[in-house]
Amino acid sequence: MRESGGNHFAELQSIDEVYDAAVLDALAINKQQLQLLVHSGSRGLGQFILRQHIEQHGHRGLAVDTADCAAYLLAHQQAVQFATLNRRLIAQRILLRLSANGQALLDINHNLVLPAQMHGLQGWVHRKGATPADVGPVVIPGSRGDFSYLVLPLASDLSLNSLAHGAGRKWIRSECKGRLSPRYTVAQLSRTKLGSHVICADRQLIYEEAPEAYKPAENIISTLEGAGLIKVIARLRPVLTYKTRGECCE
Template sequence: MGNYVQLLSARVNLIASADTWIEGDAIAQLQNTAKLPGMHYVSGMPDLHPGRGYPVGAAFFSTEYIYPALIGGDIGCGMALWQTNLDTRKVSHSKLDKKIGNIDGPLCDEAQGEEWQALIASQLPAEIGFRPALGTIGGGNHFAELQCFDEIHDVEAFAALGLNKAQLQLLVHSGSRGLGQHILRQHIDQHGHQGLLADSNECRAYLAEHDQAVRFAEVNRLLIAQRILAKLGTDGAQILDVNHNLVLPAQMHGQPGWIHRKGATPADQGAVVIPGSRGDYSYLVQPMASDLSLQSLAHGAGRKWMRSECKGRLSSRYTVAQLSRTKLGSQVICADRVLIYEEAPEAYKPASNIIATLVGAGLVNVIARLKPVLTYKTRGECCE
């Protein structure tokens, strides 16, 4: 592990190398969270950055209590990777852009609307609201990105996943949309930021809603992928789907309790994708599950700048049109003139540093590297 794990205290560590940029505020939030009642272990990932009271890019292990406020409003946020049947060598940005068109609106706008509504009915209880948001990406750092493999590091693991370098890949990053935020607001109104006793009726009620939101997020990613595949006139196969924001029963360091992930990828569910910014590479990795990192990994490159800083820092250097093309030659569809600055590659850490740190810490083996081709954020009608 070398110098890739920093022990901040007996119960708090940070997976970071000497050249991994981490804000002091994020480390302070990490240490403060460790002081919550029942909190036993806290692990910050190399993409750690400050959040609203709690750090993003971390995992937390508690006993006796769970903390809904720590999970936040985007319950079930995560990523799904699909392999399309499109030949990477035969696609162009302009054709992909035109075919995808606008997917900000509700599913009923599509020809497959009735088919998808039947799928929703089979997957989600009838009482779950926020259905018009299903199949839509949302704001913030959510996206759908067509990618191609440009480097294969582990040929055997790559083949075992059924992957083909010649086929275009689709990475979908989204969550439970307004449903998760609604659940969080209800909890905060009743309990503030206090934890819930794990054996209480209040905790059981929250977990029931939480689990529905996680399922909502998974169905949402499925529908986004199906929607894009239908627009492109092709089929695809789901390779993986993981959640970054949730709470689960778990055993860590020989002790039963609860694992909270706030912007952290599970390391105990097989291969995962750790994405860079929209102008950087993403990495398909095989986790080496470890209680050291609370069975968790970085979930992306991690923010370097606060959203409120981005336009001021970049508007004198780049126009919106310039930010729509990346240094890797990919295209970004984002008609929101504020969001495209907030999500500029410069606002994020280099993905290569995040991956090198995880490799150095003995937490992952790299299977392959993915290069962005076209990223869909919004045509300007994105809703929260």
């Protein structure tokens, strides 16, 4: 299946600046080595499960103690597991092409439903494009021409134990090529202001995911810091970004 949408990519990153060396060392991250960030999911399986649910039940909720709810949660968990395996496969293929070795340090899902207790109430948290703040350190990525940040979440019921999972779009995709093609060629968009390279064979996509289409990551990070929701561990600089709409990269 293809991705249903979103900013899916794999990116080699260097440690640009360290703010908490002790936490970085505890994560066994070597500042002299490149890090590989894979930002992808269930390749459309989750969206298929949602469409199937809506066809059968409309937009009504499901009672927890029913067979339909159990079936939905099982399918949901299978999609989450598929997303994890998908990221690992992407990472393995890239490392193989680079004749490199690596190990998974973090693996975080952004779209899922989990049981939770908030404000003294037992219920469910549905995160859609949100990073959980109760599973340890996470990466909040910027655009391909911006820094990403490794942060330590400070879990809070006020934020439903959740964080922004990225910089967020400034422009909708359909506007990007019209705004940017008079200013930049595809070749120019293959390099960023930070000196990194972009590999993207899709001429439409390279405009849709241009750095200008996204908010500055620093603004998001400073807002989360100001709200007391994160502590920044390190800043990550993009070196090489690979982007695709979901086709296999053999």
